[in-house]
Amino acid sequence: MSEKEPKPVFLRACRRLRVDHTPIWLMRQAGRYMPEYRATRAEHEMLEVIRTPELAAEITLQPIERFGFDAAIIFADILPPLIGMGFDLEFVKGVGPRIKNPIGHPQDVGSLTTPPADVSMPGTLRAIKMVSDELNPRGIPLIGFCGAPFTLASYAIEGGGSRDYTKVKSFIYHEPDAWTMLMNKLVQVQADYLLAQAEAGASALQIFDSWVGLALGAQDYKRYVQPYNTTLFAKVARGGVPVINFSTGTGAYIEEVARCGGDVVGIDWRLPLDEAWHRIGHERSIQGNLDPAALLAPWPELKLRVDDVLARAGGNPGHIFNLGHGIFPQTSVDQVQRLVDYVREMSARRGARAQ
Ligand code: CP3
Numbered sequence: 001m002s003e004k005e006p007k008p009v010f011l012r013a014c015r016r017l018r019v020d021h022t023p024i025w026l027m028r029q030a031g032r033y034m035p036e037y038r039a040t041r042a043e044h045e046m047l048e049v050i051r052t053p054e055l056a057a058e059i060t061l062q063p064i065e066r067f068g069f070d071a072a073i074i075f076a077d078i079l080p081p082l083i084g085m086g087f088d089l090e091f092v093k094g095v096g097p098r099i100k101n102p103i104g105h106p107q108d109v110g111s112l113t114t115p116p117a118d119v120s121m122p123g124t125l126r127a128i129k130m131v132s133d134e135l136n137p138r139g140i141p142l143i144g145f146c147g148a149p150f151t152l153a154s155y156a157i158e159g160g161g162s163r164d165y166t167k168v169k170s171f172i173y174h175e176p177d178a179w180t181m182l183m184n185k186l187v188q189v190q191a192d193y194l195l196a197q198a199e200a201g202a203s204a205l206q207i208f209d210s211w212v213g214l215a216l217g218a219q220d221y222k223r224y225v226q227p228y229n230t231t232l233f234a235k236v237a238r239g240g241v242p243v244i245n246f247s248t249g250t251g252a253y254i255e256e257v258a259r260c261g262g263d264v265v266g267i268d269w270r271l272p273l274d275e276a277w278h279r280i281g282h283e284r285s286i287q288g289n290l291d292p293a294a295l296l297a298p299w300p301e302l303k304l305r306v307d308d309v310l311a312r313a314g315g316n317p318g319h320i321f322n323l324g325h326g327i328f329p330q331t332s333v334d335q336v337q338r339l340v341d342y343v344r345e346m347s348a349r350r351g352a353r354a355q
Contacts, residue, residue, distance in 0.1 A: 006203075008141050010071040014204060014242035014263050016285055016318035022310065022347035023070035024340055025143070027246075028326035029063040030075050034333060036062045046091040050076050056127035057134070064140060066333070067340045071141045071204070074131060074197070076124045078147030078208055079155060081193055084120025085112045085185065087156060095160075102159035103171070106178030114188050117196035125200045132201025141204055144197030148209035148247070149186035149232065150216070150225045156182070165215035172224050183228040191235035198239035205236060206244040206266070209257075210325075213249025213268075221253055226260055233261025244287055248325055255279050269294075269324030274312035285318035290339075292323040295331045299338060306342060315350045 006012055010023040031037055040059055041049065049055045059075040079097050083089050088100040103109060118125060132142045147155075155161075157168040172179050194205050212225055229245075236243050245262030251271040258265045258280040265284055267276045269291035277286045294305045313319035321343050327336070 006141075008070065008139050008203075010141050010320065011203060011242065013318055013320045014244075014285055016283075018317055020348060020351055021344050022313070022319055022321050024321040024343045025069040025071040025073065026063075026323050026327050026336070027073075029067075029069060029073065030059045031327060032329035033327055033331040033336070034062055034066070036066070046077070047080065047089075050080055051123040053123050053126040053130055056124065057130045060127070060131050060142075061134065064135070067337055069140075069340065071143055072131060072135055073143040073145060073206070074124065074128050074202065076127075076145070078145070078152065078210075080124070081117070081121060081146065081189055082152060082156060084115045085189060097155065097160060099155055099159045102155075102167075103157045103182070106175045109178045109182045109185070112182070112185055114185050117189075117193040120189075121193060121196070125196055128197055128200040128202055132203070136201070136203075142202050143204045143206055143244075144194060144200075144202030145206040145208060146190045146193050146197075148207050148212065148225075149183045149190065149228045150212045151208060151210050152186050152190070153179075153182055154211050154215065162211075162215075165211070169215065169220075172220070179224065183224075187228050187232045187235070191232055194236045194243075195239045198241045202241065204242045204244065205239065206246055207232065207236075207262070209245075209247040209250075211248075213247055213251070213257075218253035218256060221250075222256055226256060229260035237261065242285075246287070251276075258284060264318075264320060266322065267324065272312055273309055273319075274314065277313075277316075282316065282318070285320065286313070287320040287322050289322070289324040292325055292327050292331075295323075295335050295339065296328065299335070302335065302339070303342065306339065307346070310343070310346055310350070315347075321347075 009019045012019050013023050056075045064072050090098050092098050154168045157171050242263040244264040244266050246266030247257050248268040250257045264287050265280050266287040267289045269289050273289050294302050
């Protein structure tokens with residue numbers, strides 16, 4: 001498949017090429033809202049699934065077979081690469097991820113290791129190879145991903161999810177040198193991991209900075225995050241596949257987020273899509289931005305919100321329809337199918353009118 005003029009609508013939209021319908025995939029599209037996912041997970045722990053290529057491949061394909069999304073995302077998580085650096089990670093049922101040995105002192109950063117991805121994440125790379133071998137002939141791109149350095153550092157320092165990010169922010173303010181060293185190590189490990197994913201067969205890559213906007217204002221973002229993200233995007237651009245720059249809660253400084261890099265900027269639902277695109281610039285593609293809670297609304301209400309996202313995208317080349325953040329586990333599979341069918345139908349009609 002030629003990189004300049006790819007056929008799949010998702011890859012075309014990443015490059016702002018004309019499409020016959022707006023591509024759609026959903027963050028966390030393989031997950032607990034699907035009965036087939038719950039059935040697989042009932043028999044296997046989260047880390048076991050991630051480490052077993054056959055299981056990860058099976059789960060990755062579940063939403064593709066059921067809904068016909070325009071892209072798959074490899075089933076994995078942003079946190080397992082931290083295990084290779086020396087963190088003791090577990091997924092606690094009903095609680096979420098926990099790191100049992102979080103960073104407590106600046107010296108802890110010095111002892112973190114930076115192994116290459118083929119040593120620390122062989123199962124995920126193998127799963128990518130298996131899924132891309134299956135999906136490439138069918139013209140369905142596979143997205144690889146990693147966590148952005150700030151979001152990973154927040155888990156490494158807080159030891160889990162956080163409400164106020166006081167530990168990571170205190171660390172930044174008290175230990176700026178150790179922060180620099182930590183962010184540089186994370187950039188090195190994530191860049192290597194993403195490039196290995198592209199090599200294994202991923203057709204696009206997404207970097208999740210899920211918590212940065214909930215923690216930091218614009219000044220702190222520019223000083224303590226932007227330089228590292230900029231380096232990460234520059235390194236990953238060498239992989240030759242489109243890169244999606246996703247964050248949440250960054251509406252106050254989305255221009256600064258976009259400036260770090262990436263072919264596509266992923267936005268949450270808090271900003272109207274047209275305003276975000278104007279601020280980011282139309283020479284970049286945009287991904288988003290239906291509120292995931294809208295999928296819990298009755299169809300007429302959901303439809304209005306989908307219409308609004310499509311209207312704000314205005315049929316411009318470079319829109320990838322997605323949620324503003326991950327799908328909720330209580331979402332009905334019927335609503336998801338209706339959403340996929342409706343986005344495809346409406347955007348195809350809009351395209352037909354434009355010609
Ligand atoms: O999108 C996909 O379908 C691919 C799979 C994927 C998962 N995690 C699987 C998962 C992706 C892309 C992620 C990324 C991820 N993981 C992020 C960034 C994306 C985001 O939502 O902002 C973050 C912050 C994490 C960390 C993480 N992993 C949390 C906070 C949790 C617990 C919260 C929850 O939803 O239970 C996880 C566990 C996790 N990762 C689950 C899945 C499907 C749930 C596991 C289960 O109980 O079956």
